[in-house]
Amino acid sequence: MQVADIVVVAVYVFMIYCSILWLTLFFKNRKRIFSEPRPKKLHSITFLLPAYNEEKKISECLEKILSLNYPKEKLKVIVIDDGSTDNTVKMARKYKDVKVLKQKHAGKAAALNHGLKHVTTELVACMDADSFPDANYLYKLVGLFQKREVAAATPAIKVVNVDSWIRKIQWMEYLFQIFLRKLFSIFECEYVVPGPGGIYRTSVVREIGGWDGSSLTEDMEITFRLRDRGYRLANSIDAYTYTNAPKSFMGLWNQRIRWYRGYLENVRRYSHMIGNLKYGNFGFFILPANFFWIFCLGFLLFSSLYNSIRDIVNYFIAWNYMNYLIIPPEIEVSVLWLSSFSFFHVFFLFLGLFSICLSISLSKERIGLMKKFDRYLLFLFIYPILISLWWVVAAFCEVLRVSKKW
Amino acid sequence: MVKRKISLEIYIIAGIITISVLIAGVYFGLFLSGEKVKFLESELARVRISGDDATLQFVLLNFFPNESCSILEERFYEIQMKTAKLGSKVEEYERTEKIKAPEFYELKKAYTIILLNYWYYAKKLKEECNQTFLTILYFYSNVYCPDCPKQGAALGYIKEKYREKAMIFSLDFDLGKELGSVKLLRLGYNVTIVPTLVVDDERYEGLVTADELEKIFYSKLAIG
Structure with missing residues (x-):
């Protein structure tokens, strides 16, 4: 037993604790998962659509918004063109019900704040031009604003056009996030209102000063700020928004480094909330726990890498001393194959598989093992490596204060 | 708040x-x-x-x-x-x-x-039945022996190449503290470091590579 072994056990125990915590929360609240209050009054709502060179996607997005299942007179749409150099403005102007604002290229937060100035409705929704809502999404979310303290509501996001292997991994990840986001909402510790489809109470957004352009992730930053002022968020597990997730490896890489650096930047900015009971489960549990998670991911990544490299190097050294003779190994399966940690590995794997099945069913998708076989394999084997890598790189960049270009 | x-x-x-x-x-x-x-x-x-x-x-x-x-x-x-x-x-x-x-x-x-x-x-x-093989007594240690994995690999090569002509017996040096038989062998063959090979009563201290072992086999058994 060495120090490294004890750390491995501690890492697994922590990961198992978190998984059991979420599953316990789920089982205690399983009747509440799908219940949203029916909206007694339908609030008026404006969609803010910041767009930068989205001539191809913006039409589909606008059409879907305009055909939402919601009274037309209570629905407004504003497109904020962030200095596009293509035909984005031309495509947007084809729709008479859409107001188009133009500005010099200044970023998403500036575009949203610009649009906010023209909002006259009680609620304001954000939408990315490469995403679009489901027809019933508004009905599901609007009722959540009946509680005065609710300042923002989060939808359930799914990946559409699942073609490349990158999108296949994200498909499963987003379904898992739908489940986790609902649990976070019950636990009152969500830390981001997603860009595609997040809805805010206009008066609150104005009161706290709109979006912050100095942040890498303005949607996360505004959520932290709302939490700092004691506002609540709410979620509907079946208010669907569909997004065209990054298609290429580098596209996804850049997105995730930005997201996770943004998280760390926001945590640094709002560090007074870490471990602070005043901020409920968000401050007391999620913020500290995420630090441990980043450590766990980094530790597992580096220890696996180190062990693999060391084993390969030792194997080659031994092979050299054998004058490169190849001896076919005799494989004998016996109890000697299991390791002392096998119990923890298997248990954690079991929890993971169970959670995956649960997420798929709660997202109203079919498991379809035959057809979607590759998606599950990619998610089980490639995703853990990627997520550890992204967090480790993001943490390094933040700590070393690498310049932010995104 | x-x-x-x-x-x-x-x-x-x-x-x-x-x-x-x-x-x-x-x-x-x-x-x-x-x-x-x-x-x-x-x-x-x-x-x-x-x-x-x-x-x-x-x-x-x-x-x-x-x-x-x-x-x-x-x-x-x-x-x-x-x-x-x-x-x-x-x-x-x-x-x-x-x-x-x-x-x-x-x-x-x-x-x-x-x-x-x-x-x-x-x-x-070997004595009573006139056999042609070499007995190799190999002393290793789990405490500190960076050459032991290499020695093990070299012996693996020899075993594969010479088959019945190479009888290899791997022995933990540190058992000398607990087993009298091991202590006796250590003293008898004057084994003080690891790895050490005793090939048919002849002691070889330190790492013996596969090539060196082949030379030993050649000279002692007059075979290539």
């Missing part, structure tokens, strides 16, 4: 379940460790029976000198191979197992004694 409540109940329930899982995991690890030793013990029992049989044959050698040799030489290499395989499993357990069951150390001693018996018989077989 509304003070948010924390869900103490959920933390505690999850904590209790996790502690139960931890205890179950540790118990399972200990149980598994014991089961592995039991498995090694059952393999050792099989090897021991062959050993007792060989002992008896050496005694009978005095009565039937002509018959015994042919029978002995037939089975001897096979027995030695089985013992060596068990030996590598024992070494692997010692190297990789995180929590070693206490019974393991007794098993290791029992195995080492059987191994040394075979080494002795191999030497006797």
